[in-house]
Amino acid sequence: xxxxxxxxxxxxxxxxxxxxxxxxxxxxxxxxxxxxxxxxxxxxxxxxxxxxxxxxxxxxxxxxxxxxxxxxxxxxxxxxxxxxxxxxxxxxxxxxxxxxxxxxxxxxxxxxxxxxxxxxxxxxxxxxxxxxxxxxxxxxxxxxxxxxxxxxxxxxxxxxxxxxxxxxxxxxxxxxxxxxxxxxxxxxxxxxxxxxxxxxxxxxxxxxxxxxxxxxxxxxxxxxxxxxxxxxxxxxxxxxxxxxxxxxxxxxxxxxxxxxxxxxxxxxxxxxxxxxxxxxxxxxxxxxxxxxxxxxxxxxxxxxxxxxxxxxxxxxxxxxxxxxxxxxxxxxxxxxxxxxxxxxxxxxxxxxxxxxxxxxxxxxxxxxxxxxxxxxxxxxxxxxxxxxxxxxxxxxxxxxxxxxxxxxxxxxxxxxxxxxxxxxxxxxxxxxxxxxxxxxxxxxxxxxxxxxxxxxxxxxxxxxxxxxxxxxxxxxxxxxxxxxxxxxxxxxxxxxxxxxxxxxxxxxxxxxxxxxxxxxxxxxxxxxxxxxxxxxxxxxxxxxxxxxxxxxxxxxxxxxxxxxxxxxxxxxxxxxxxxxxxxxxxxxxxxxxxxxxxxxxxxxxx
Numbered sequence: 262x263x264x265x266x267x268x269x270x271x272x273x274x275x276x277x278x279x280x281x282x283x284x285x286x287x288x289x290x291x292x293x294x295x296x297x298x299x300x301x302x303x304x305x306x307x308x309x310x311x312x313x314x315x316x317x318x319x320x321x322x323x324x325x326x327x328x329x330x331x332x333x334x335x336x337x338x339x340x341x342x343x344x345x346x347x348x349x350x351x352x353x354x355x356x357x358x359x360x361x362x363x364x365x366x367x368x369x370x371x372x373x374x375x376x377x378x379x380x381x382x383x384x385x386x387x388x389x390x391x392x393x394x395x396x397x398x399x400x401x402x403x404x405x406x407x408x409x410x411x412x413x414x415x416x417x418x419x420x421x422x423x424x425x426x427x428x429x430x431x432x433x434x435x436x437x438x439x440x441x442x443x444x445x446x447x448x449x450x451x452x453x454x455x456x457x458x459x460x461x462x463x464x465x466x467x468x469x470x471x472x473x474x475x476x477x478x479x480x481x482x483x484x485x486x487x488x489x490x491x492x493x494x495x496x497x498x499x500x501x502x503x504x505x506x507x508x509x510x511x512x513x514x515x516x517x518x519x520x521x522x523x524x525x526x527x528x529x530x531x532x533x534x535x536x537x538x539x540x541x542x543x544x545x546x547x548x549x550x551x552x553x554x555x556x557x558x559x560x561x562x563x564x565x566x567x568x569x570x571x572x573x574x575x576x577x578x579x580x581x582x583x584x585x586x587x588x589x590x591x592x593x594x595x596x597x598x599x600x601x602x603x604x605x606x607x608x609x610x611x612x613x614x615x616x617x618x619x620x621x622x623x624x625x626x627x628x629x630x631x632x633x634x635x636x637x638x639x640x641x642x643x644x645x646x647x648x649x650x651x652x653x654x655x656x657x658x659x660x661x662x663x664x665x666x667x668x669x670x671x672x673x674x675x676x677x678x679x680x681x682x683x684x685x686x687x688x689x690x691x692x693x694x695x696x697x698x699x700x701x702x703x704x705x706x707x708x709x710x711x712x713x714x715x716x717x718x719x720x721x722x723x724x725x726x727x728x729x730x731x732x733x734x735x736x737x738x739x740x741x742x743x744x745x746x747x748x749x750x751x752x753x754x755x756x757x758x759x760x761x762x763x764x765x766x767x768x769x770x771x772x773x774x775x776x777x778x779x780x781x782x783x784x785x786x787x788x789x790x791x792x793x794x795x796x797x798x799x800x801x802x803x804x805x806x807x808x809x810x811x812x813x814x815x816x817x818x819x820x821x822x823x824x825x826x827x828x829x830x831x832x833x834x835x836x837x838x839x840x841x842x843x844x845x846x847x848x849x850x851x852x853x854x855x856x857x858x859x860x861x862x863x864x865x866x867x
Contacts, residue, residue: 274380289366295353310361317357330735415517416552429470454478562812571804601628603699611693624662724856727758732842745824799844
């Protein structure tokens with residue numbers, strides 16, 4: 262058996278203690294053996310010890326139901342600090358050995374070491390982001406952006422001119438395309454010079470608008486190969502004292518132009534999202550939007566890896582994605598912005614909870630009976646830009662979801678009146694509907710028509726759907742999932758579905774964001790402040806973790822998914838994942854009791 266000091270000092274937060282503080286803990290330490298089924302303490306009792314498990318398996322029970330399973334290195338009994346009664350019973354599920362620290366000794370160390378104390382208080386109070394910071398001492402990830410090839414951040418076709426072009430015509434072309442340079446090429450599209458905004462100062466001082474571009478262009482032009490890195494480009498700009506580089510193919514033909522601002526956008530991800538938003542607004546082609554979207558994913562991935570909150574990031578991402586959709590419609594259907602139609606989003610976009618990898622979930626509501634003709638072109642273009650088509654075909658290009666307002670009203674009436682499985686599935690999708698582009702009055706009219714057709718039967722079926730998937734309990738339960746844990750299926754979906762059904766049952770329709778739904782439910786007295794905080798902390802952690810999981814895939818250029826294995830989790834993340842899933846299970850129990858529903862299907866990954 263490992264000596265207590267050596268074992269305990271490797272476990273957070275005991276590793277935060279000084280040697281003198283650790284001596285205080287060890288002075289009050291005993292070793293206890295619990296046989297299988299032995300009761301350690303009961304709910305409502307005040308434990309005399311804080312326990313650190315050396316071997317075996319301990320379960321915590323809320324009455325007869327197990328709420329957590331604890332194994333080697335985990336701690337329990339802390340809730341009884343300062344004389345508080347235990348909220349759960351503790352029982353040995355198998356023969357177990359625990360290092361038992363007297364509450365008196367533990368309290369002395371707790372009061373002496375602020376970080377040690379904060380570890381427990383933030384965890385007990387469910388302040389997961391603060392807890393993670395205290396537990397991990399996380400450092401900001403160094404960005405490896407300098408090794409990205411320059412061709413990946415060029416988002417516009419180069420603007421070129423012949424050598425006999427007049428300055429006035431060249432400037433007009435630059436302004437029309439919103440660029441700060443024009444490249445002068447020969448008949449083979451090989452660059453021979455470049456005229457930039459900086460060169461125009463010389464034209465004003467000693468030239469005329471009727472002069473030809475060769476009189477004031479910079480020549481020979483500085484070029485760089487498409488396969489060169491951003492570091493190469495920035496170094497060349499600094500050494501040459503220039504702000505523009507012409508990027509050429511291996512045949513030395515023009516490919517594009519890269520500026521210092523382009524590099525700045527890529528290297529400063531938090532600032533880059535704002536810059537990319539501006540680029541979306543100015544874009545004139547689908548190809549530009551494709552490159553902007555690709556750059557956006559990388560920028561967001563970098564921000565996420567620095568520890569930015571999902572709640573902070575997702576609204577910003579959603580704003581850019583909405584702008585991209587509006588711009589696609591503007592490009593493909595010019596002049597239609599005032600027509601009586603409404604483009605709506607569902608799913609994570611409808612809830613303003615988009616992360617890096619998100620499928621299309623969209624639909625069209627038309628004023629008249631005729632479907633909107635450009636829907637298929639829009640969804641195809643969005644897929645090209647980087648928003649994959651919905652596997653379930655919940656898209657405006659599907660004629661079923663491109664209908665007049667009267668049809669949509671009838672859809673919802675039928676779905677609520679006949680609560681068959683397909684209709685419940687449609688409700689879980691379209692009750693997250695959010696207007697994105699077009700006539701928002703159509704949305705208001707549709708919501709007004711939905712309110713009176715809601716039925717108790719449909720609400721109960723929606724609640725039933727929210728509790729079907731039971732998350733694994735405890736770290737042992739997570740570890741045993743040899744195929745990994747799907748964060749979306751077992752954690753995020755139950756919370757989203759539960760918040761939705763409570764909101765609809767409470768008459769909250771216009772709010773679709775999960776965080777805002779929960780806050781509104783708390784304000785209306787439907788859920789307690791404690792439950793609201795716990796669910797928001799759980800949801801935030803699960804989405805933060807999923808966002809970082811996706812970000813690693815984007816930065817390593819691998820496929821994104823929602824499944825994590827215990828092997829890739831740090832001890833801190835594994836602990837927080839376990840606690841977050843406990844909150845999911847508790848929230849489901851609340852829904853079961855409120856709506857008198859039970860699980861009818863057992864799902865297993867084992």
